[in-house]
Amino acid sequence: MRKLGLFALSFTAAAAGYVYLRLGWTVLALAGAALVGALALRLRGPNRASVLLLGLAVGVTWCAAYQIVWLSPANRLVGQTLPLEVRVSALPEETAYGVMAEGELTLTGRTFGVTVYCDALPEGTKPGDILAGTFQVERTGWDTQAGESLYQRSRGTFLTLSAEDAVQVETGTPRWYEAIHLWLRARLEQLYEGQTLAFLRALVTGDHSGFSYETENELAVTGLSHAVAVSGMHVAILVMVLRTLFQGAPRPTALVGIPLSVAFALMTGATPSACRAALMQILLLLAPLLRREYDVTTALGGAALLLLLPNPWTVANVSFQLSFGAVAGLALLGEPIRQRLVKWKLPDFAANCLSATAAATAMTLPLTMFYFRTVSLVSPLSNLLCLSAVTASFLLGMLSAVAGPLGPLAAIPARWVTRYILAVVDLLAGIPWAAAYEQNPALLVWAVGAMVIAVGLLAFGWKRRKLLGGFLAVTFTAAAVAGHLWLTAGEMTLTVLDVGQGQSLLLESGGFTAVLDCGGTDPQEAGETMARTLLSAGLTKVDVLALTHFDADHSGGAMQLLRRVDVGLVLLPALAEPDPQADAIAAVAEKAGAQVLWISEKTGVEFSGGALMVYPPMGADRNDGLAILASVGEYDMLVTGDCDMRSEQALLEQYSLPQVELLVAGHHGAAESTSQALLRWVQPETVVISVGAENHYGHPDQETLARIEAAGAAVFRTDQDGTLFFRR
CATH class of the missing domain: 3.60.15.10 (Ribonuclease Z/Hydroxyacylglutathione hydrolase-like)
Known part of the structure; x- marks a missing residue:
């Protein structure tokens, strides 16, 4: 592994320790010890341990400085009620208690993410508008290790503002990428409806608000939630189209692809997965121009650093963890699994799809089980049936939005493909054993163990795979029976x-x-x-x-x-x-x-x-x-x-x-x-x-x-x- 990858790995570990363990002033002692260790090892000659210790020292120091220095203007407002002006950064949402709006608060030249709660906002309030009023200011929760507060901080939202009275709205101008987002959203709403609209809006703009609970749950059960989360697949599709248009020429592809990747990440909300995908794609496009070899671990490490430096709490974001975990799985296991499947005479399409699914799942499965208490058992099948269709749906949906008068015509195949995906998802989600849930711990443990064993054997081989199949079948039956007896005994x-x-x-x-x-x-x-x-x-x-x-x-x-x-x-x-x-x-x-x-x-x-x-x-x-x-x-x-x-x-x-x-x-x-x-x-x-x-x-x-x-x-x-x- 390259030095940048090692440094980024230890820096990320330091950020995770700071955020989750709440070490407080202990971090300074850890930073000092790590720095001394790094220097001592460096004096003995270049080695990986010194890079790891240096990354740890820099990581904990950076996190502490961020908390104490950078957030100090925001921290001083906590507990006060005072007049403030907030710039809206996302479309407001109705809640059970009124209206919630994400926004930006500028203090002493620094901009902080905030969440505003108020009774009502005028219809048509949009990004760029200014909310003025008297607000009760609260911290999102440094003392909370998990849950809503940590989730908000991982998104860069550090303060909660509750309106004391009516909020005044001053019309403002959206930023260019916000304007593109709003325009694409409006175009899609003109062309589609129902869950077809929700699916395409999620693919094209990153907005998941239109999904019904039923559809969102079915996507999770079938292991296809990742397909509608803006990620490397979407950015890669855009760059693939550019490569085709420019006949593989690296310079024009990079000149158009780099700003397009940045614009797409910003337009879809700059989520960690979108930013990671854009950053790695940019490095991939730059490599041939700079006459450098593209190294996925270096690119992954560089992307992690660029995301954690502006906000170390990003390390706690589920999107960050799943995105980086999936790419790490692809880098480590993807090719060995693909080669194994090709040897088994699987078609290239099936081998590529199944190897990518298995490799990404292997690294993200523990996270999925921890956060969602669900492991999809039909994920390989659903990905095989739907991933190519998702690519087509994304391209056709984007084309219909930008095609002007021809949009309704382009929307016809986009509608067909999207309905096919939703039909497959609905069908597979209805299978009794489509997923293992926390309500049957035996089956959940089986699913994790089976995936680890299967991926390991696919990657590194084992002659007795028939014995493995029998073992997995018997243990699956035992786990299923155990769950049934637990509830019906x-x-x-x-x-x-x-x-x-x-x-x-x-x-x-x-x-x-x-x-x-x-x-x-x-x-x-x-x-x-x-x-x-x-x-x-x-x-x-x-x-x-x-x-x-x-x-x-x-x-x-x-x-x-x-x-x-x-x-x-x-x-x-x-x-x-x-x-x-x-x-x-x-x-x-x-x-x-x-x-x-x-x-x-x-x-x-x-x-x-x-x-x-x-x-x-x-x-x-x-x-x-x-x-x-x-x-x-x-x-x-x-x-x-x-x-x-x-x-x-x-x-x-x-x-x-x-x-x-x-x-x-x-x-x-x-x-x-x-x-x-x-x-x-x-x-x-x-x-x-x-x-x-x-x-x-x-x-x-x-x-x-x-x-x-x-x-x-x-x-x-x-x-x-x-x-x-x-x-x-």
Whole structure:
């Protein structure tokens, strides 16, 4: 490895240590020790160890100086409320709490990335406009090692500004690359619609905001998320077109390709992956002009340094890690794997595609598992079927945007190709074992181990590959069976998913599967979590989906669940007045082929060894939803949704409830639910509280906990215990 590559490697390691380990003043001691070691080794003669130590010393010193010196003007504002002017750098987004806009704040000649939160902004607010107002300034979170704060800092956003009153907007002028982005975006919106528009907009402009949750999830499940993230593939496609136009001549290709690569990276948001791709492509174009040999490790190291110097926190960016990991995998393993596949008589196209997928995946798989808790098992197939189509979609989409009056004509093949990709993604994502999820740790570990073994053997060879195939098949079966038994072992299993501030329950008994409520802090994520829990156990059908009421924290994930697995019967509370959420769920259920039953009277659903007894709402309030009694043999459990004490009392007066072994506390343990009367009547041995950690509602209430304790029941909470499993 060249010296620059070694230096960049240790510099990157130093930045990672500083950002993740929060070493504080310890970094100065480390820098000094590393520098002394580098000098001592250098005196003994040139060697790689001295370069590594020098990179470490420079890296930790640079990070400390950046934190203490460069960020000092921004740090001085933290905790203050003062008038500020912010330049908008991206289109504002609607949130659950108002409007969020990314922007730039200039202080003492230095520009810092900020996130602005306010109640509203005028329609048409765009990059280049100035936001003026009084803001409460907060740091994005130096003390947070992971999560949203670290993510924001890795993008160069160091302050959060919350507007105290209305924000004034002064019309400004976008920068040239922002103007190109806006123009391309507008052109694509004229030519396409729906998820076709979202896909092409992501490819051409780097804007992923148009993807539905369903499409975004399917891309992740099939291992194709990288295809719509601006990366080396997109920049390489543009340069490939230039090489063709200039018949391979290096000088004109470089003269046009270098500014085009820079413009494309800036226009698509200057993400770490886009910048890495542009920088490496520039070095590749310059190499023949400077009569130098292109070395991928040197180029990769140089790109890393150029990205980390302006902001060391970039090392924590998922895009940075995945992009550099994928290129490292291609450099180290790509060619050995390709040669092995060619020897096995695979066509060149298939060998090139599969070797690139395997090599890149080998280096990024641990990151994918850590960040996304998912490993796609159909990724080689999806990449083989779609990567060439993605290239065509990108070129045709770009052509249609710049073709002027001929744009609608060029959009026709772009639309066909994109729809083909989306159809393949939808088909492959529906395969039961399309991916391994964290809900089945055995299968997830198998996926990682199998990939490591397979890639290693492809790269370095092994004569007994048939034995390897048998080994992988047997261990896959064992992992799948382990996941199935974990969820279905025993006469009955109740799974209370940790979905934050919400409720999602899964009951499995003798092949009968029921989902009781499906919502959470992020409703769609709750639906996907439920689907992954089922699929990880090999369960592709839900017999009954029962929703107690239509608040998003109890029902918001139902539509995502209905899209991911087959559902036989959907039980919904009958309503006195129309409800948009109820109508939407019923429509999706009917489209998916499920039977929808609106509950207005006591209704029973029997299954082998047990029954569900569903009680209608006890009033007209939105929280007056269904109560569900599940009985398996001698074991009974009661779910009351968000029913308050008044509804609980009405339920006790109208129906004869049995004593139960398990009670799911009403309304996440709120003070107005789980009354003393209910506890005295059903006498639960166990009470489960599905509640989000540090929620803003104060759930569970101390009075409720006191009542449960007085009743002598054991308490389990998802905010403290995570996902809960109860077996009989």
